[in-house]
Amino acid sequence: MASIKVSLRQVGKIFDAGVAPALDNVSLDIAEGSICVLMGLSGSGKSTLLRTINGLAVPTSGKVLVDGTDLAQLAPRRLQQWRREAAGMVFQSSALFAHLNVIDNAAFGLELAGVGRKERHRRAGSVLEQVGLLAHAKQYPHQLSGGMRQRVGMARALAVNPSLLLMDEAFSALDPLKRREMQELLLELLRAQRRTIVFVSHDIDEALRLGDQIALLHGGKLLQQGAPRALLDHPVNEHVREFFQSADTSSHLLASDLIDHEAGFSTLPELISVPADSRLSELMPRLGAFRLPLTVRDASGVVLGLITAASALRTITRASARN
Ligand SMILES: Nc1ncnc2c1ncn2[C@@H]1O[C@H](COP(=O)(O)OP(=O)(O)O)[C@@H](O)[C@H]1O
Ligand SMILES: [Mg+2]
Incomplete structure (x- = not known):
């Protein structure tokens, strides 16, 4: 089981009678192998939602289904075992x-799961290598930087080879550069091994970079779930629009968004080709340096069109004006 599907069905969570529910009738589907980023202001219910998915928070109403299994139907020992081995x-x-x-x-998680010391160290060593920390295996946490400690936290979660990874503001305490590094590392690890990820973040850039889907919570209610671009381009209400207003949407434009549809096609050999999913940040230096249009090709090498400096500027201006 490489990755699993998670479904919430009208999940409600009330901590204190008389206080607004932490979760209010939330229904949400997270496809197997996808990254769903949970967003929302502080207190909107993100951590509570995350904890209902591994059974640490028990819904007051509704159901959490993991690959179709209702967590509430699992005996406590089975639930604990599932949490240790899969989540x-x-x-x-x-x-x-x-x-x-x-x-x-x-x-540590392997020890809880009863794996013997030698095998534990073999598997932990292999994940430490993946997160670039094998050379630090014998050091203690106080000898590490914040970013390195966070890598160890990730290695610990990955060591049990979970099909589901729940990440609660996992990179929020890191400086922007380290945070970016961790995001890249996570995406790289997922290319090697697909897992279902639920990632809580209040950072819009992070959500746009990582999320296949974004689910936006407000006061315990799910306002909108969808592809990042859908939430930016078609917010269902004012709350959603306002939430994303501060996003620098232009930085998430891809080569395919920047094609100059008036420039037609050209396959002049001296033009540099870029993949359709290249990001603006990679394209700008090239546009600037070569003062020639770029040829955009899809994954199979077919030419989709040209990016000119003028077309890029037009699209970027449009994207920024939307804010
Ligand atoms: N263990 C708890 N006991 C009582 N209230 C809680 C508990 N955990 C969370 N809450 C309340 O539930 C609401 C949602 O909290 P939380 O899920 O932590 O939000 P977020 O992670 O989005 O900041 C808040 O009003 C919070 O005070
Ligand atoms: Mg939280």
């Missing part, structure tokens, strides 16, 4: 054990 969790504070070195921290 890795990564928090903002990496919550490492100060008295354990890096490899034992990374192997």
